[in-house]
Amino acid sequence: MLKVLAHPVRICIVKGLLDKGECNVSHMQNCLDAPQSTISQHLQKLRTAGIIEGRRNGLEIYYSVCNEKVAELINVILSEDK
Template structure:
């Protein structure tokens, strides 16, 4: 087993990921992005039926944690999960 005791930065990075995932809306967004392969804010808003500004705040938190990325195509940004560890976590949580 690999020793992590001499790398506190690793624990900090993992804790940030878990904090970002620790909200039901963000978990739902991540699951939806994985199920669809990525989508824009409007589609996420339609699925969750919450204000666009709230979606944007959650996306910013996920992006800041390095969990998602946004690919710009003109005025539209398509978000997708860009962290393999998060994909594994979600698959375990939802038994996929």
């Protein structure tokens, strides 16, 4: 799990999903200012690792964090305390 979260874009995606609850690729693309294909590749790695899951709504897929331990990990990784 740490290996998958080792990329800054994936940490940003997971942090955003934890803050927002769920969102689709278009929203992530606007927030991260990255191409849709790049975000989709990162989402696939996160999904394969069991960190996120997708919920289809028509043509869109809304992603959310499905692993409760990830929230703890992200808080530790992004912690300001030393």
